[in-house]
Amino acid sequence: EAGVVQSPRYKIIEKKQPVAFWCNxxxxxxxLYWYRQNLGQGPELLIRYENEEAVDDSxxxxxxxxxxxxKGVDSTLKIQPAELxxxxxxxxxxxxxxxxxxxxxxxxRLTVL
Amino acid sequence: GQQxxxxxxxxxxxxxxxxxxxxxxxxxxxxWLWYKQDPGEGPVLLIALYKAGELTSNGRLxxxxxxxxxxxxxxxxxxxxxxxxxxxCAGPAGGTSYGKLTFGQGTIxxxxx
Numbered sequence: 484e485a486g487v488v489q490s491p492r493y494k495i496i497e498k499k500q501p502v503a504f505w506c507n508x509x510x511x512x513x514x515l516y517w518y519r520q521n522l523g524q525g526p527e528l529l530i531r532y533e534n535e536e537a538v539d540d541s542x543x544x545x546x547x548x549x550x551x552x553x554k555g556v557d558s559t560l561k562i563q564p565a566e567l568x569x570x571x572x573x574x575x576x577x578x579x580x581x582x583x584x585x586x587x588x589x590x591x592r593l594t595v596l
Numbered sequence: 597g598q599q600x601x602x603x604x605x606x607x608x609x610x611x612x613x614x615x616x617x618x619x620x621x622x623x624x625x626x627x628w629l630w631y632k633q634d635p636g637e638g639p640v641l642l643i644a645l646y647k648a649g650e651l652t653s654n655g656r657l658x659x660x661x662x663x664x665x666x667x668x669x670x671x672x673x674x675x676x677x678x679x680x681x682x683x684x685c686a687g688p689a690g691g692t693s694y695g696k697l698t699f700g701q702g703t704i705x706x707x708x709x
Contacts, residue, residue: 487638525600525684525699526639539696574638583627583688585697587638 485509487588489575495594501563504591508556508577516585517543517550517560518574526574526587532558533580562593570595600685600700608706615672617703619685628668629686629697630659639684643670675707 488507496502508515513534518526529548531539534555543550547566552558562569572592576585602619609615619628627646631639643654645661645668652659658671668685682702689698 523701525686525701526697527699528696531696576638583697584629584641584644587631587640589636590638592636 487575487577487586489573489588489591491591492589493592493594495596496565497596498567499564501561502565502593503559503561504573504575504593506558506560506575506588508558508575509586511579512577512586513555513580514578514582515552515558516576516578517558518576518587520572520574520590522571529560529573565593565595567595569593600687600698602683602685602700602703604703605701606704606706608708609675611675611677611707611709613675615675615679615705616669617671617683617705618667618669619700620667621687622666624665625668625687626665627687628659628661630657630668630670631684631686631699633682633684633702635681642683672705675705677707677709680705680707 490505515532517529520526530543530550532552535552550560572590574587574590576587578585600621629644630642632642633639643652643659648665649663650661656673660669682704684702685700686697689696
């Protein structure tokens with residue numbers, strides 16, 4: 484069974500450009516998470532979905548970040564416009580409903596120049 | 597917000613040595629999770645702990661849920677080169693049982709052959 488799939492793995496953009504990351508969770512995992520991991524730190528939650536509903540987006544910088552999970556499966560995280568401080572690894576994870584064991588994807592490494 | 601403090605920040609050991617690391621919090625956690633992250637990959641779950649005092653093993657890895665519920669420990673016996681990576685503790689924030697995981701800053705392990 485495929486794990487959590489993310490793309491692209493790497494992205495280099497100039498500041499003020501837009502960027503989007505895609506995630507396909509494990510089949511049957513209704514809960515999907517986007518985390519951001521800065522260099523030398525642990526992951527920090529950006530947004531959590533239960534099916535297509537965003538149930539926790541309190542740490543998502545809504546002025547430039549947006550996310551969607553229209554059909555309750557795949558999800559997209561967008562940054563527009565990107566800033567230098569957005570350089571990080573963006574991790575997607577999924578879990579069964581009510582579970583706290585998350586399965587992570589390999590991440591999308593963003594470099595903003 | 598809640599913080600998890602991991603110690604030590606980094607370790608340099610010889611192959612075959614045993615390793616101990618810990619994670620502490622100022623708040624009570626109902627679940628403790630230990631993840632390992634290899635370079636360029638997402639975190640992978642090693643051990644999950646659900647009960648104060650619980651001691652759980654996974655091969656050469658053993659983790660314990662502290663009795664105070666404010667700490668957890670991870671031990672690796674007879675280390676091998678593939679143990680190299682970053683080890684994170686994590687737990688659900690706010691005294692909940694699931695949902696938003698808070699991560700420690702990680703312990704970087706280097707194993708010299």
